[in-house]
Amino acid sequence: MDRIIVRGNGPLSGQIPIAGAKNACLALMPATLLSEEPLTLTNAPRLSDIRTMTELLASLGAEVTQLQGGKVLASGCHGEINPVADYEIVRKMRASNLVLGPLLARLGHAVVSLPGGCAIGARPMDIHIEALEALGAQIELKEGYLHAKTQGGLKGAVHEMRFASVGATENFLMAASLAKGTSVLKNAAREPEIVDLANCLRAMGAQISGDGTSTIEIQGVDLLHGATHPVVTDRIELGTYMLAPVIAGGEVECIGGRIDLIAAFCEKLDLAGISVTETDKGLKVKNRGDRIKAVDVVTEPFPGFPTDLQAQLMAALCTAEGTSVLEEKIFENRFMHAPELMRMGANIEVHGGHATVHGVSKMKGAPVMATDLRASVSLILAALAAEGETEVRRVYHLDRGYERLVRKLSAVGADIERIHE
Structure with a gap:
């Protein structure tokens, strides 16, 4: 099993x-x-999760081709469609549930396994089910599979979600695009990934308005056509690499970065004493002092502070x-990185959904184990300024969400290597 070795190596400098x-690409592909x-889809990330979604779509009858080293994904679904999303594929990734809405809209029936993914909380499917049932779907759980069907196709409806679920919003958007009549989704998620999906669907001929707000209206159409769409910049990868010079010192320019994607995150960096400036190419981050200032954080749906940047x-x-x-107000069990950071000398107390971090002057390298995607990269970041060597194990989590992480950090001066075993 691969591992990553990081040695604290001083300030960073360069471009990433x-x-x-x-998360946008995984919604766009279905x-x-x-x-x-x-x-x-252009500007697609080269990740294991993208490969998993490619495998799932292929099992359903779609043809997905990777071009230009995987940066462009071309797909089509013009033949016979298999309505069954099998557990052996779906269990690998939470976003697999996003085929449910499109299958119902296209076929009128679907059988989709309950999904897997990182072990950071229950993340139940009930909000997805309620949203699709509002459109006329009949959904029943049998032996770990959701059996969904419609009578005469999906029909437009007004539905208010009890929680602004990103995935449920995406499933509703795709399903309602081919439903008969007008649909209105209230308390919809407002994330940039939702806007990106709506932009793609509009390019395919869908009639959608209000995306980026809490109320989205969809006028169903009879059919959608093909399109070419650029995937939006990954705001979580952006925030992650912005923290590299915050921790290790120095100055890094994140190419393609936009403040509007992570405004709440940038506000916290400003309070901590970090300079973030817009450039012609993206965002430049510079540590203004030796140690940053402590700040308090509450994770919230967009435009609040993203849970995926908490670790x-x-x-x-x-x-x-x-x-x-x-x-942490989004997912339970999302402080599993805290004990591993404590192995490196951090002073952290966790009580339920709260973590209290007492700043220490220096962290020390240690063998640590990744527990989920974002926890994995938090350990790598901490290691950038730790004394000595840090060995991060179970790094396969990283491959789900970070493209060529070792290469990108090495390019700005980090002493990091991946050991293949």
Whole structure:
């Protein structure tokens, strides 16, 4: 099993290119099930999760081709469609549930296994089910599979979600695009990935308005056509690499970065004493002092502070001046990185959904184990400024969300290598 070795090596300097958004691409790819014509996605990230979604779509009858080293995905679904999303594929990735809405819209029936993914909480499917049932779907759970069907196709409806679920919003958008009549989704998720999906669906001929707000309206159409769509910048990868010079010192320019994608995150960096400036190419991050200041964080749906950057910011706050309190309000069990950071000398107390981080002057290298995708990279970040050598094990998690991480960090001066075993 591969591992990554990091040695604290002083300040960083240079540029890091930011890939297309994993979470956006994983929602865009199932949209190919909505049309017989091809959908081409540019700026696609090269990740294991993308390969898993490719495998899933192929099992359903779609043809997915990777071009230009995987940066472009061309897919089409013009033949016979298999309505069954098998457990052996779906168990690998949470986003597999995003084929449910498109299959229902295209076929009127689907059998989709309950999904897997990182072990960071239950993340139940009930919000997805309620949203699709509002459109007329009948869904029943049998032996770990969701058996869904419609009578006469999906029909437009008004539905208010009890939680602004990103995945449920995406499933509703895709399903409602081919439903008969007008649909309105209230308390919809507002994330940039939702806007990106809506932009793609509009390019395919869908009639959608209000994306980026809490109320989205969809006027169903009879069919969608092919399109070419660029995947939006990955705001989580962006925030992760912005923290590298925060922790190790120095100055790094993140190519393709945009403040509007992570405004709440940038506000916390400013409070911590970090300079973030816009450039012609992206965002430049510079540590203005030796130690950052402690800040408090509450994770919230967009436009609030993203839960997917909580672990990484915690790594930075481990050596901040003062005490920081982080409250996780999106997922339970999302402080599993805290014990591993404590192995490196961090002073952290976890009580339920709260973590209190007392800043220490220095972290020390140690053998640590990754528990999920974002926890993995938080340990790498902490190791950039730790004394000595840190060995991070179970790094296969990283391959799900970070494209060529070792190469990108090495290019700005980090002493990091991946050991293949």
